[in-house]
Amino acid sequence: MQSSSMSLSLSSPPSTIIPAAVRSDCSSTSISLTPRSLRFCGLKREAIFGLNSSHCSALRSVSSVKQSCSRSNSFKVSALAAAENNGAAKRGFDYDLVIIGAGVGGHGAALHAVEKGLKTAIIEGDVVGGTCVNRGCVPSKALLAVSGRMRELQNEHHMKAFGLQVAGAGYDRQGVADHANNLASKIRSNLTNSMKALGVDILTGVGTVLGPQKVKYGKVGAEESVITAKDIIIATGSIPLVPKGIEVDGKTVITSDHALKLEFVPEWIAIVGSGYIGLEFSDVYTALGSEVTFIEALDQLMPGFDPEIGKLAQRVLINPRKIDYHTGVFASKITPAKDGKPVIIELIDAKTKEPKGTLEVDAALIATGRAPFTEGLGLENINVQTQRGFIPVDERMRVIDANGKLVPHLYCIGDANGKMMLAHAASAQGISVVEQVSGKDLVLNHSSVPAACFTHPEISMVGLTEPQAREKGEKEGFEVSVAKTSFKANTKALAENEGEGLAKLIYRPDNGEILGVHIFGLHAADLIHEASNAIAMGTCIQDIKFAVHAHPTLSEVLDELFKAAKVKVNASSPVGEPVAV
Numbered sequence: 001m002q003s004s005s006m007s008l009s010l011s012s013p014p015s016t017i018i019p020a021a022v023r024s025d026c027s028s029t030s031i032s033l034t035p036r037s038l039r040f041c042g043l044k045r046e047a048i049f050g051l052n053s054s055h056c057s058a059l060r061s062v063s064s065v066k067q068s069c070s071r072s073n074s075f076k077v078s079a080l081a082a083a084e085n086n087g088a089a090k091r092g093f094d095y096d097l098v099i100i101g102a103g104v105g106g107h108g109a110a111l112h113a114v115e116k117g118l119k120t121a122i123i124e125g126d127v128v129g130g131t132c133v134n135r136g137c138v139p140s141k142a143l144l145a146v147s148g149r150m151r152e153l154q155n156e157h158h159m160k161a162f163g164l165q166v167a168g169a170g171y172d173r174q175g176v177a178d179h180a181n182n183l184a185s186k187i188r189s190n191l192t193n194s195m196k197a198l199g200v201d202i203l204t205g206v207g208t209v210l211g212p213q214k215v216k217y218g219k220v221g222a223e224e225s226v227i228t229a230k231d232i233i234i235a236t237g238s239i240p241l242v243p244k245g246i247e248v249d250g251k252t253v254i255t256s257d258h259a260l261k262l263e264f265v266p267e268w269i270a271i272v273g274s275g276y277i278g279l280e281f282s283d284v285y286t287a288l289g290s291e292v293t294f295i296e297a298l299d300q301l302m303p304g305f306d307p308e309i310g311k312l313a314q315r316v317l318i319n320p321r322k323i324d325y326h327t328g329v330f331a332s333k334i335t336p337a338k339d340g341k342p343v344i345i346e347l348i349d350a351k352t353k354e355p356k357g358t359l360e361v362d363a364a365l366i367a368t369g370r371a372p373f374t375e376g377l378g379l380e381n382i383n384v385q386t387q388r389g390f391i392p393v394d395e396r397m398r399v400i401d402a403n404g405k406l407v408p409h410l411y412c413i414g415d416a417n418g419k420m421m422l423a424h425a426a427s428a429q430g431i432s433v434v435e436q437v438s439g440k441d442l443v444l445n446h447s448s449v450p451a452a453c454f455t456h457p458e459i460s461m462v463g464l465t466e467p468q469a470r471e472k473g474e475k476e477g478f479e480v481s482v483a484k485t486s487f488k489a490n491t492k493a494l495a496e497n498e499g500e501g502l503a504k505l506i507y508r509p510d511n512g513e514i515l516g517v518h519i520f521g522l523h524a525a526d527l528i529h530e531a532s533n534a535i536a537m538g539t540c541i542q543d544i545k546f547a548v549h550a551h552p553t554l555s556e557v558l559d560e561l562f563k564a565a566k567v568k569v570n571a572s573s574p575v576g577e578p579v580a581v
């Protein structure tokens, strides 16, 4: 069984390297560069790609915004030129770049490749958009948008506090399901059209790596075509992981693939796993009237989150809702409902494996993690062995073979490499590969990649949890401090009657380096980017605390947070050689 340990905490962040081109672009300059000016100057891509504190000083000087902006214009020109002549690959290959898998990772890589002037093809064996668009982020966020509104309309106390009267809220299940499905279709065609418009060749069928720089594609059993490419990216994603002993019938025992279709709303549903998928669906189901029972193998709910944030989330998202839970237990056997009998779940103690009783429920959602999808990829043709199912890669997403050697010109991004199973991480990894094959060494700093759980309220995070930071501090010999601010003191949150929330900063008091930020509260998923961008750009607390925030906004929660940190007087910024973060 694949464990669910493919969570954020286990990914090993690579060393961060300042790209040579950025170093030299920045060194001849004299004006101050803010995040906003970076964005206007076409440097954003480099900026978000993990420049850490050591790069503060390099980025603080750029010759002139005007000069840099003309650089940005020339990027645009080259993108247009590339779209017009996506027909001439270099050095006798059919393509400069072939991507296998048109999920968000493949899509992000394809668009960037065209911008860089690469003749690009993408091979898709199913539908464009992959998990995120068709069976993941997009439809789930449509359901969560509905659950957020239902929750609000049903909360009489909340409405009364505004002076509002609502006569009772109801929903049409098919209407809700249609909203999710329509959104997925819309985003899928947006993605397809964006690639077509830029001249990416979309090839249909299963892609198989035949050898270095050679791929075949086509329908299994039908005629297949062979193409060559200077570089190949594998972006084949993942599928739901169903532990042994669990029988999924797609009706009463389901995975997220089925749940997103919302074919029925059970009165009582057991959710196996209290990670991202479990939590988000508990928000949806309880808002639509279901009772939920969590079954979680570890000793606490939401084990992947910072423990303090997890505790608060439990107080707000679990305890007051129609949710109960069993922790420290495995669902060892699940039998779907049949012949008038309910779904039967057999529980065992996660440590001793002793039986822990049986549950009878209307439905069970299996949310125990995701397994990488590498079937039919032909990894044996290039001597690559998966590790726990994942394709092994180095920090530059270069594929490593069974002998520990790099496979030339072969990369793997997104869920299939298991570094960070998030849509934006897949896309960012793809962009970093395209930069590399275009001659710029750009390594994604995974510690700067934010994550969010879209419950009501939301949870977001970037970097290390407090226990992880303390462990690192102990090992490397630095002190760790924590600062916190509450949403209760924020005018905008109070105006919205949403004062329940906490932001937590984990940092080094000796030099002001931000190690992690965790937020629970209204719009936490949007608020986290100030912190993640600060980590990516190496902005230290002693600098960011002077940034100005509009009043009254939720962003003032972070303003207060950075101001609450106690960085030692005369702390030197962690400037120096590029370091691993």
Ligand SMILES: Cc1cc2nc3c(=O)[nH]c(=O)nc-3n(C[C@H](O)[C@H](O)[C@H](O)COP(=O)(O)OP(=O)(O)OC[C@H]3O[C@@H](n4cnc5c(N)ncnc54)[C@H](O)[C@@H]3O)c2cc1C
Pocket: 100, 101, 102, 103, 104, 105, 106, 123, 124, 125, 126, 127, 128, 129, 130, 131, 132, 133, 135, 136, 137, 138, 140, 205, 206, 207, 208, 235, 236, 237, 238, 256, 277, 373, 375, 376, 377, 413, 414, 415, 416, 420, 421, 422, 423, 424, 425, 426, 454
């Ligand atoms: C319910 C749910 C909600 C989620 N919500 C979020 C969220 O809110 N935010 C977030 O960041 N992430 C979220 N995720 C995770 C996110 O969906 C994934 O991290 C992301 O889709 C990974 O992208 P990818 O490109 O690596 O793979 P995928 O999106 O899985 O795409 C892989 C593509 O490759 C194709 N393929 C596979 N093998 C082959 C082959 N041999 N030849 C040709 N094509 C092939 C597949 O058909 C698929 O289209 C969610 C996931 C789920 C399940």
Ligand SMILES: NC(=O)c1ccc[n+]([C@@H]2O[C@H](COP(=O)([O-])OP(=O)(O)OC[C@H]3O[C@@H](n4cnc5c(N)ncnc54)[C@H](O)[C@@H]3O)[C@@H](O)[C@H]2O)c1
Pocket: 003, 004, 005, 006, 007, 008, 243, 272, 273, 274, 275, 276, 277, 278, 280, 295, 296, 297, 298, 302, 303, 304, 329, 330, 331, 367, 368, 369, 370, 420, 421, 422, 451, 452, 453, 454
């Ligand atoms: N908002 C988002 O960004 C978002 C939303 C949904 C999914 N995702 C991505 O999808 C991936 C999969 O999500 P997920 O929630 O399935 O996985 P997860 O790894 O987040 O959580 C799985 C949970 O299941 C528990 N578990 C595993 N096996 C079990 C068993 N047999 N019995 C009981 N409990 C068990 C684990 O301890 C863990 O708490 C995640 O890695 C996440 O990155 C992201």
